[in-house]
Amino acid sequence: MLTELSIKDFAIIDEMSITFDDGLTVLTGETGAGKSIIIDAVQLLAGGRGSVEYVRHGTSKAQIEGLFTLDSNQEELYATADTYGIDMQDGMMVLNRTITSGGKSICRVNGKLVTLAILKEFGKRLIDIHSQHETQSLMDPENHIRLLDLYSEKQIGNAKKEYTRLYEKLLSLQKRYNELSANEQEMTQRLDLLQFQQNEIEQANLTPDEDVRLEEERSQLANFERIYNGLQDAYNALYGEQRGIEWLGMANQSLQNSSEYDSFIAEKAEELSNHYYLVEELMYELRNYADSLQYDSERLNEIESRLYEIDRLKKKYGPSVNEILEYLGKIEEEIEQLTDKDTHLAKFEEQIAETYQDAYLEAKELHDLRQKAAKSLTDNIYGELAGLYLEKASFSISFDSKTETGTEKNVKLHRDGFDYVQFLISANPGEPLKQLNKVASGGELSRIMLALKKLFARHQGVTSVIFDEVDTGVSGRVAQAIAEKIYQISRQSQVLCITHLPQVAAMSDIHKLIQKYEKNDRTATVVEELSEKEKIDELSRMITGTKLTETAKEHAREMLALASNYKQSTQ
Incomplete structure (x- = not known):
């Protein structure tokens, strides 16, 4: 889990150090106080794209550092560290990211300088950030195959690696075939150039070394x-x-x-x-x-x-x-190919056909694994949707493929196989299944993604799941259901949640309040962990907006009591 986060000279944050514990930590505060900025910092720590805009005005660099404590069962993370020669001691990992005002990005893992790509490899195994923007990714059917593969990553991962290898080989062969079969004038010019180069090098009579x-x-x-x-x-x-x-x-x-x-x-x-x-x-x-x-x-x-x-x-x-x-x-090899083009084109055609067949068989295996994963995901998601007051919704995963016409019809392969996957839903009884973007409201999308996250938490094995205002557009009993779902996820992984819903805040194990203030004529941000009394006051503020009334405080106490009862019932 993320144990400590240190931020310095980042956006409106001058200097801040936040400690986190296991379970559900909720961060609340007024709009503009800096809640999402903290999530932006964590996102950069996980290998997100940086920008000089993040460097606090008047400073030379922004620095972010995160300390993670690891479980012994995170073999992939330890294997990745071993691959890059990173020393792992006492089950701890420190990620560090510095962005200079000149635009330079410096990344470290346990003190060792690494590339941004390597930092991202560790980040995706440590942190899973879910934001409103990611909810919108559900609207794009191109993302659905990625989500399905993520659900069954252990089963699909190896097959996908082998398919990717064959697909890359197929692309390479097709590229060489196309280059060789280009128009005659280009080939003649290319041959003349290569023969000139060959003659010039051979006349030099070079010997090795x-x-x-x-x-x-x-x-x-x-x-x-x-x-x-x-x-x-x-x-x-x-x-x-x-x-x-x-x-x-x-x-x-x-x-x-x-x-x-x-x-x-x-x-x-x-x-x-x-x-x-x-x-x-x-x-x-x-x-x-x-x-x-x-x-x-x-x-x-x-x-x-x-x-x-x-x-x-x-x-x-x-x-x-x-x-x-x-x-x-x-x-010399290329000259030989160009002078005997027809023979080599025939060889390429044969190799392309063989590689296509091998890739197709791997794609078929991927398809079969996805069909099993789709059935499991569909069965499981109904239970999750029912708990989010979408019990009358219908959910399905459709599979399609396309063909390409050449000398014969073949199934069209792409980077993920031949499957085109779409999540279909009907939110109301009697309505046909349709694409998510045609039937789902913002609140429904949030609940569907939350249901998926609940299921993915079992499979991803990340140490920290972060929700950034995923409860936008919901209220009432749905808000309570979302709070309960987020709490359930926190039983499997550490959860950090930015929210404006008092129901979610009441469910927290730890409640942190983010506020901004003026310091030396500059805006700064501070994070404070709330006591039980302060938690009641903050919940009251979230309920009423501004004025704290006894009625609001009583309502807040009641919400905390209900949350406590729910937690005890799930233990």
Whole structure:
């Protein structure tokens, strides 16, 4: 769960640190106090898109840090940390996000710098944010297949990975086929260019690592005098009277003279003797190498000329000789394809057909798994909808596919298989099932998404679920039902909820009030955890709007009592 959230210089927040506990935490406050800003901060922490607009005016950077405590059963999270070499200790994880006024975004996980994509990988396993905007995503049928796959992610995930691999391969083959079968004029021009490049590289007669060897030889010739003098000086320091090898010989002889009287001296005498012969051998090798060196100014000119030619080719075809030769191999293969286009087109057609068939079989398996998931989701969602006063609603998941016409009719594959999935609903008895966007009101959409979230909470395994004003557009007994549903989700995952409904606030385990105030002529935000008495006052304010009356306070106490009774009944 999210244990602590620290925010500094973010929007209207100057500095804030909030601690959270397990269960249901509700955040309330006047409109504009900064409730949604806190959720924005958490969203950035989970890898959301940043903006310099988030940096508090007059400061250089906005900083957000979140401490999460993890359960031992979150194997995927630990596996992800292991993949990226992130140290996990004491079941804790710290996510950090900094956005500078210059637009730079810096991400860290447990102190290690990571990319935004890696931060997002951890974020999606730790936090699930549900907002009014996400409720609207239910209106788009393209999102329905994603939601269905999410519901049965463990069963569908592996099949989807294999299908994606084959689908990417199919796209690659089709792209190469289309390129090869492009119009004749483009192919002729392409062939002329490749043959020119092939001829230019082949005429150079390059050999592997030639540039490396030539540069080494050029360095040797250009620094011949320094190399030769260095060898001679080293040899002269070792050879001759009163030189290194003679002194080593004397030391060796001295130890040999005493070796029979002392085992330590005998051991060191043998070691020194070995070193003496090694140094002597090294000395002769230095002499012989110095004698073999010859300065050849013509050879240096030849090398310079050859390296100039190689550098000219590097500018066109690659940063090294080996990469130029690798490029030559690629264009030779493409030239062969272009000169024998019909044969290669036939091969591509065969490969495309085989890959399509393999991908289709994987898509069929995906379809079968989705059908099972759809039946389970439909059965379960009826129970959840009944608890949200949509007991007379009808819900169904429709499947469709499209065909594409080529030499024969094939099912059209897309990135998620061949299924086109839609959630259909009828909110009233006797009405036909229709698309959500044609029959569902805002309040109904909120309840449907909340029902889905309740079911997904069992499958996603995230540590924290965040609801940002998902209760907009509801009231009365529906508001109470939503409060109960949110509380049920909090029994499976930590829930943080921003709300304007007193029914939801009354159901909280912890109630935090967000207020804004002026500090040094600037607007700032503060979060305060409410006591039982303060909670009654806040609920009264939410009921009446402004003035706190005894009637409102009594109503608030009654709501808290009802919430307490409900919690006890579900334990």
